[in-house]
Amino acid sequence: MSTLPAPSEHAGHWQLDPETVFLNHGSYGACPTAVLEAQRRFRDQMEREPVRFFMLDIEAMLDLSREAVADFVGCDIEGLAFLPNVTQAVATIIDNLMLKPGDEVVVNDHEYSACVSTFTKAARRAGARVVKATIPFPTPSADAIYEAVMAVVTPRTRIALFSHITSPTALVFPAGRLTASLRARGVEVLIDGAHVPGQIPLDVRGINAHYYTANLHKWPCCPKGTAFLWVHPERRGGFEPLALSARAHLERADRDRFRALFDYIGTADYTGFLALPEAFAFLVSLEGSWEALEMRNRALTLEARRVVCDALGCEPATPDELVGTMATVVIPGVGLPSGGTAPGKYEDPLQEKLVENHRIQVPVWSLPSQGQRLLRISCQAYNSIAQYEYLAGALRVELAKE
Ligand SMILES: Cc1ncc(COP(=O)(O)O)c(C=O)c1O
Known part of the structure; x- marks a missing residue:
């Protein structure tokens, strides 16, 4: 006993x-048995007829999950891509930015190190510079966060990255207010919402960042390897995954290019995404x-x-x-x-x-x-x-x- x-x-x-x-739910989440069983059923379907699964079925099945996610986090389905985690989503965004010499990238000292490392790598290659705001901890107010970030913005600032909820310090950032002010200064906004869905209410479209990414394997308890990336209509044209698949060269009349590119990025286990609607329903049923x-x-x-x-x-x-x-x-x-x-x-x-x-x-x-x-x-x-x-x-x- x-x-x-x-x-x-x-x-x-x-x-x-x-x-x-x-x-420590925050680091890697934890997935309920009922959700793993739902994923297992999709795995069985994949393994029973892999060619049909990957060639005929997967896009329509992912669209069902996309609708559930869009409804949950408050965005349109057209700009919503599935990726295995926020680490890779942030790398995908940075790759699409094509930083230029002299650009400044604003981060802060509470950010997840993977995102800062990828920005540092891209800045080094481009001749750009990463500028780090210091946010006091203990943190007296949302104003203190807002002022610390805005204080390091200059006319050279190209983009600002911040977590909507920080990893080491668990601070909820004033995401909408920061986004509005950064936009007004001509700065692009990338929000790392890794911890947000399932912790606090989320309205991605209302926040109005250029890029918003979050994990579903953390607080909504979905299978591991389930994250989303939402790209604002202003930046959607020409936005591509890090790796282009064997389908990327095809001209498609039946599907917009953004979704077609992100729905298949090579052979992988996409079943976690297919289980999202059942995972959401299960979590909601608890309370x-x-x-x-x-x-x-x-x-x-x-x-x-x-x-x-x-x-x-x-x-x-x-x-x-x-x-x-x-x-x-x-x-x-x-x-x-x-x-x-x-x-x-x-x-x-x-x-x-x-x-x-x-x-x-x-x-x-x-x-x-x-x-x-x-x-x-x-x-x-x-x-x-x-x-x-x-x-x-x-x-x-x-x-x-x-
Ligand atoms: C704020 C923040 N961003 C990004 C990540 C990375 O998430 P993942 O390991 O799913 O890529 C984490 C992970 O804990 C995080 O806390």
Whole structure:
């Protein structure tokens, strides 16, 4: 009989190890059994007749998923492409930009490193420059985020990239306001919404960025390898995938080129995308609607953050308005300069202690630009407040030993 705190009443729908207190939905998501079974049925269909599947069926099947995604995230189907993850979607956008010598690219110090690395590579090749805004953490307000980004915009700024919800610090950015001001300064906007669908309500068209990409394998709990990229009509003409498939040279009267190019980018497992409508329906069934699920998880996040902050004797790092269904707490100690993302081990020794001594999976990392050591909690339908109370006790024990 486990002595670990019980997860929520929904946890039985997931395949998560009952001997692990899983508080890191944010990094890779977690897919419920019913959704994996739906994907399995599409895999069976693919393997029964692969030629028919790839040559005749796949486009119409992807269109059904496209309609479900467009409805969920608030955009038109014509500019919606499926890609395996945000890392590749951002690389695809950057490749289409064709940066020029002297261009400036605005990022900030809370961005996911893959996106900054790809921009740095493209800028080096083009003779352009990456400019990094510093966003204070703890973060007093949405205004502080807005002002920090806008402060580094110059007449040379070609494009700005920002996360709608940041990875290390879980900040909800004022995406619409930033987009409107950047557009007014003649700057293109690329939004990394990796964590957004399923955490907070999303209206992609209303935000009006030039490019919006997000993961569906994170908060909507879809199969791994499911992300989308939406391209504004202003930038859709001539926009192409990184790799052109064996169908790319064909002139098609029956399908617009954007969708035809992105619907088949070589042989791969597209079944995760086909399972999206069933995944959405399953997640909605848990609490009755997306809104109810997001509200439940957000309320749990605010309560869990308070429990952890009380145990550490610290204040929350952000006002509630900047919180979705993850929260980052500044914990005692110095953050590692690498940010805590090295594979092959848990980089911060505290993360390893939490796994080894308490069976808690939660990320301990840092914001290298500002030196703090950070702990990020995630709250999904399978989590319960008892699990964060247990985390708070474990943190007290392990930090006292340091
Ligand atoms: C803000 C942000 N952007 C991009 C990514 C990359 O997502 P993926 O690994 O699915 O490409 C992540 C992953 O955690 C993220 O947090």
